[in-house]
Amino acid sequence: MEPGLKETLDRIFYPRSAAIVGVSERADNPGTLFLRSFRDMGFPGALFPVNPRHREILGYTCYPDIASLPQVPDLVVLSVPPAAVPGLVAECAAAGVGGCIINTAGFSETGRPEGLHLEREILEARRGSNLRLVGPNCMGIFSSRGRVALFAGMFPTPGRAGMISQSGSLASITYLTGMERGVLFDKIVSSGNELDLNCSHFLEYLAQDPSVEMILAYLEEVRDARRFLEVARDLQGRKALVVLRAGLTRAGVRAAASHTAAMGGSAEIFYGAARQAGMIVADDLPQMLDFAAALYHLPACRGDRVAVISAPGGLAVNSADAVERHGLRMAELSPQTR
Template sequence: MLAEKRRSALDAIFFPKAIAFVGASNNMNKWGFLILHNLIMGGYEGPVYPVNPKEKNILGLPAYPSVAAIPHPVDQAIFTIPAEQIPPAIAEAGRKGVRAGIVISAGMGELGEPGKALEAEMVEQARRYGMVLVGPNGQGYACPQSKLYPWMPAFLPPHGPIALISQSGNIQTWILQYLERVGFGVSKTVSMGNAADLQAGDYLRYLKDDPETRVIVLYLEGLNQGREFFSAAQEVSPRKPVVLVKAGRTEAGARAARSHTGVLAGADRVFAAACGQAGIVRADTLEQAAIYAAAFAGIPLPAGKRVGIVTGGGGLGVIAADACVAEGLTVAELGPRTCARLQKLLPPWWVPGNPVDMVAGLGYAGPREVIPVLFEEGEVDGVIMIGLGWAHGMVETYLKHSPLRKLTDLTPFIADRLKRDREYNNRLADLIEKYGKPLYMVGPAVAHAIERGWEGMSDILRRGYMIFPTIESAVQAFAAMAEYRRLRELHQAPEVRPAAPAPVRALER
């Protein structure tokens, strides 16, 4: 269990009252400039004190020669100074009452000895003063709730229900970009760097009780403290899904990992078994980790592996059926009663069965009528619905540039399409909430819709639901969620689900 003192110090990472920036710079090519710029641009509302003995003013803020010289209380310090200066600077910050340090600086443990000695000295200083440390050799962290982005990447992900902890800054950025593409932001995200002090298990335990976090994503290459990590995961996973992507699954990958971090990747089968026992969901790729997280954030868990497929295009249904088999799911058989009910809703030439091919186009009647039948008859554990109302939302952007605006008033047409789009999308979200069963909606244009801020698409994302960019990603998420549910039942963990998904603000930038 995370000692109360350390938990409170962790609070100083995500909710600092005042920040000292040690190594702040006016040189636009230095991290001391770029990270401070992000910190200011993100909109953090507390005081920020740049520390640099050579400057009077940095990015419009008065600078101080040292942390000790700051005439106000400070509870967080960010360090971008050279590695050899870090241990005394940590001690100085500790004496000042700083409880959390973010060490961006590289040149420590990752270089072997004597970097490791320097790193150990840094941790010793921090512990002496009860400080916790992020890093070193990370790219920083972000907490959108606090408008806090003291990090390297040149973008500010929005607030969302997903926490992301990564052993690699590069990969943190990649996963965040995959999340953005499906409309999701983060509650908290940390680049662990060398994890000299705070470990994956510490972050996990902290996030367990974080009300902003519904799903935790981890990227790991190796583990310093494997037993402690799995014990933390086992504690957290019944409450919140923990999605892990780990490099080094194959022999070639493990060899590469060894030369990268010096950590022995070990037999993947052993690692996989430990994950299963700890209730961890593994993702195979970075993109998949993002998609799983977004799916877990809003969609109810399927009770089993029986899939209903509702499709606006026959070929899309065939592709989905193929994908279900590949992922170990079952394309559910529909009984005669279900088919009879569906036949009343569909054209006379409809061929009864699953996939439910809407034949004459999905139209707007589809979800209102067909999906409830599948949910009510109980032969499926969830529905994959292919083809969405996005095509109509698209019309808006498209017709903006129409030369026909001169000839015809397109306003009522566009307004009508958007209204139907919005009703359609809200109806889909309503169905999930009414039946408490999972609906996996697939449409290839979701990334575009998010980029362009299409109104017709926004509602469903604002309600916290996911639209999958490919059929395969939806099918894989279904399988991962069914497996998570199975693992949780295996461990007889109580079901804990918040009443409503956390809001997604990706669309409100």
């Protein structure tokens, strides 16, 4: 792991204080929704709304800028127009902020030169500092024990699962649908365009987190693929890694590029690498949730023998085929069991 990365990610997932830049008196304002989500999660630290046009939002004192805050926050959420982001990142870097979640969209995923230029300005703004960035074009993080949420309405859950998602909506859907199946999360990160911190950083962090026993990942591109595969291989036998990989068809590549500026990739290369690294690959979101529910609730298998109990004969035949296709064996039942 990179020097200082764990400490920085600890500040992001367990902030002692947080600032939300871009709040307003509008109830549907994204920044205000973030502020409400912190409040609803029971965030125990100091919360600082930032907007020079307001004195108070949701009962919290509102500050004009980062420099005027009474203390340096561990985490800052930026929900402002794209052109304002580089300057605010520079303010956070100068103040010694630990991490910055850039909720704002409108960067390289647009395919426009001005979006790419803004991303270069953002990287330049944090150069020489210890500030790390989540996003842009993301929903941020959920940390049950850190009391940080992706969206209003989330609440702390005593979960054992973690998730890395390059889609904020997929992260939210998985959180909600997971609850229906009894799959509860300790940490989720919506990583967006991954301008700085990427899926490999987050996988490495979750791999070493004793509170996370299994990891789900929705990926449209694997940045730093070599490191991702190294960590995945090291997870074998310790934690299950379930991956839903999108952007592997021509249509998917085009959609991924406009969603998170992802470059897609070769399906054959990905599936081969995933097999070697011991990943569990899901074809779609329902299958990923099925895998997650099984891994979350069932004990580990002690062998490769499977017994099928079915009233309809056709389902039993299809199940037997599936058992063999996946490298397992149908168990030979004793006469007493029959």
